[in-house]
Amino acid sequence: MLDIRLIRENPDLVKSRLAARSPDWAPVVDELLELDTARRAAETERQHLQAERNRLSKEIGMGRKNGQDTSAQEAEVRGIGDRIDQIGRDADAADSRQRDLLLGIPNLPHEACPAGATAEDNPERRVWGEKPVFAFAPKDHTVIGQALGLFDFEAGAKISGSAFTVYRGAGARLERALINFLLDLHTTRHGYEEISPPLLVHAACLVGTGQLPKFGDQVYHSAADDLYLIPTAEVPVTNLHREEILKPGQLPVRYAAYTPCFRREAGSAGLGTRGLIRMHQFDKVELVKITTPESSMDELESLTADAETVLQQLGLHYRVIELCSGDLGFGSAKTYDIEVWAPGQGGYLEVSSCSNFGDYQARRMNLRYKDEDGKNRFCHTLNGSGTALARLFVALVETYQQEDGSILIPEALRPHFGADRIGA
């Protein structure tokens, strides 16, 4: 959520920064400005009336104590009460409309965010490793997985429908080994606290991190209990500190959480994604940080590096791109995507998206900290996948496939997997 004061005091700055995303936002900013003026006028009048009511009510109290007739004042206060109700309705309506508009406006891209309109304009920041060379034609993970019995899409469809799968045997074990590998890496070497959160959350959490109200059609919802299945661990983990004021020594907060993620992917069915690449349910280890504004950009760099370590340890070729202003996610001010090479796909797969949200999420969830001067300020929040599992699984299986049909397990994963190879 943007600061209404910033919009009020510097609307042109807000408009120009939002224009870096898309040209659609200028009229919304104008509507917001008008609404803000009307809202404050109504609010001021209401408060004057309330002050008058408080004063007269106190007089009535004292008058009654002294045995005076107070019926005239009572009638007057009754009239004031009616006007308070009337104006209060206007003020409340303007207030809730203003909040709705603010919740629907994306974050301002950071000044350092590269300008651009689409994914085509995303600059590549660095590349690690090289594309592996095969003496044979590398197969797609679905082919390898079927031959080795690692997962079963037909069983997934039978139980839950399309875009669900069942991992089994060595496939299920590999998935579990990867989860343990990732959690161990981030908690013992990178200093994150491990969190295992609920997978069902209140709507307020999704508002806090930005999925609601705008992207409600992308999350699963249990109507009977009004709970939502999390689309990412970012939601429960960042919201651990919703409505809190953190003490000076508490920052930065660093959390790592493994959870399954649930996404309806409404509107993207049948978009040509095969196998494990786009699923309604997938596993992910998420990294979440809560920091001061001064340190959030440095923390983004180290968060991204922590995610990259995963691919380095597994010996997987990847590149890091930075999202341009037009491709930036709704709440993000600056984002790096990490894309791993998948030989069977002949392309890169996004396995991590590392973002600095600035104070955008913190405002939505009223997450603050007390600075050295004792002032309450909004925190900065960050998160990034460390990493998504299904696509990591794809890259791993396709990169380490052997001509005889087996899969070599990279050194770093062997203690967790308990063998050096699958098949043959």
Next chain:
RNA sequence: GGAAGGGUGGCUGAGUGGUCUAAAGUAUCUGACUCGAAAUCAGACGUGGGGGCAACCUCACCGUGGGUUCGAAUCCCACCCCUUCCGCCA
């Protein structure tokens, strides 16, 4: 799911219709005393909004949302959460 009790500032806790401007204690901070500390004394000490160049003024907030009333922390209704017991259950 049923029954009972409860939800007030960082914490403990008083307040059952009108100087509540929410007592008191405790914690914290500042100052005094002290060589220093402890103890003691004094002061400060919630969050958000509106108005004002400012000093400052003002409104709202006692789990949440409604209602009654001239006036609600206080009375009424609904809901949420916590504790204990019962039921069900991995």
